[in-house]
Amino acid sequence: CVCRSMAQPQVHDTPSKSQLEQVAQAVRDLLHQPEYDDGSAGPVLVRLAWHSAGTYCSATNTGGSNGAGMRYEKEGGDEANAGLQHARAFLEPIKKRFPFITYADLWTLAAVVAVKEMGGPSIKWRGGRTDFTDDNKVPPRGRLPDGSKGADHLRHIFYRMGFNDQEIVALSGAHNLGRCHSDRSGFEGKWVNNPTRFSNTYYKMLLVNDWKKKKLDNGKEQFVYVDEDLAEENEDGEASEEPEELMMLPTDIALIQDLSFRPWVELYAEHKDIFFDHFSKVFAKLLELGIRRDKNGNIVNEENQHDGYKS
Numbered sequence: 001c002v003c004r005s006m007a008q009p010q011v012h013d014t015p016s017k018s019q020l021e022q023v024a025q026a027v028r029d030l031l032h033q034p035e036y037d038d039g040s041a042g043p044v045l046v047r048l049a050w051h052s053a054g055t056y057c058s059a060t061n062t063g064g065s066n067g068a069g070m071r072y073e074k075e076g077g078d079e080a081n082a083g084l085q086h087a088r089a090f091l092e093p094i095k096k097r098f099p100f101i102t103y104a105d106l107w108t109l110a111a112v113v114a115v116k117e118m119g120g121p122s123i124k125w126r127g128g129r130t131d132f133t134d135d136n137k138v139p140p141r142g143r144l145p146d147g148s149k150g151a152d153h154l155r156h157i158f159y160r161m162g163f164n165d166q167e168i169v170a171l172s173g174a175h176n177l178g179r180c181h182s183d184r185s186g187f188e189g190k191w192v193n194n195p196t197r198f199s200n201t202y203y204k205m206l207l208v209n210d211w212k213k214k215k216l217d218n219g220k221e222q223f224v225y226v227d228e229d230l231a232e233e234n235e236d237g238e239a240s241e242e243p244e245e246l247m248m249l250p251t252d253i254a255l256i257q258d259l260s261f262r263p264w265v266e267l268y269a270e271h272k273d274i275f276f277d278h279f280s281k282v283f284a285k286l287l288e289l290g291i292r293r294d295k296n297g298n299i300v301n302e303e304n305q306h307d308g309y310k311s
């Protein structure tokens with residue numbers, strides 16, 4: 001690319017609308033994965049976008065979804081990113097087929113498409129991200145949240161990105177999707193019964209269920225609840241099926257224990273439309289963290305913008 005050799009800020013054109021629609025359709029086509037997890041690649045794609053963007057630090061203007069640094073061991077090997085190689089592998093054939101899209105755009109666009117396909121809100125997305133060509137500008141490890149901690153930790157991590165309490169709770173609603181894997185995070189199980197349908201069920205579960213602390217064999221502590229209704233359903237139908245235990249991370253439980261977080265959980269549990277609206281806005285904000293655009297919407301990568309990845 002010529003612009004890389006220029007001393008001035010780099011400006012990349014975003015792919016055209018019809019090119020992006022082709023990519024979006026290819027993402028829709030790969031979501032159905034009968035052999036994988038709960039049958040959908042959607043949840044892990046959403047987590048990929050979140051972890052690519054969630055490294056952002058507003059004080060140093062470093063990290064964020066631009067660059068797709070997770071391709072490099074320095075970021076991809078962070079234990080917080082364990083399992084996301086599956087998400088990247090799902091998308092690799094699309095990258096091969098549509099080389100005009102950067103990894104950084106593909107990872108973020110795929111999440112937006114997945115949320116919508118799983119029944120969630122439309123999310124504004126803008127392209128033009130570029131990919132790092134080496135790992136110099138890759139942010140340091142350790143910037144993503146640790147599920148075994150509490151409200152102070154959540155604030156420490158998310159305030160660093162520039163989010164407030166309401167936004168922390170709205171973003172956490174993504175835990176309506178997918179599951180924890182013992183071989184990835186060490187936690188186990190899903191938050192809701194239908195983890196491939198985007199909804200506000202996560203907040204309802206937080207409020208109505210009686211969550212009990214459980215220590216896993218690996219020493220990790222999470223909160224669990226066994227859905228009795230589901231147990232009966234299973235007895236009527238497939239008798240062999242055990243009722244599935246639902247789970248919450250300590251950070252999820254912090255949302256109902258903390259007096260400033262809790263009212264947002266209550267609001268979103270009651271009003272799915274408000275949750276969808278707030279989630280749409282906050283997820284769009286997440287994907288734009290650290291990205292500066294010119295008046296045409298093209299991303300401006302200043303040569304020195306990412307200097308000083310020290311912390």
Ligand code: ZEM
Nearest residue numbers: 043044046047050145146147171174178179180181184185
């Ligand atoms: Zn998650 N998340 N997350 N998250 N997350 C997991 C899974 C998923 C935290 C966390 O420790 C974990 C956000 C916020 C936070 C998703 C989306 C978003 C897992 C399980 C853990 C441990 C990983 C595994 O074992 O595979 C913590 C502490 C968070 C702080 C609030 C935000 C924000 C998200 C998006 C907006 C998704 C979709 C999953 C399910 C992934 C999958 O593979 O099914």
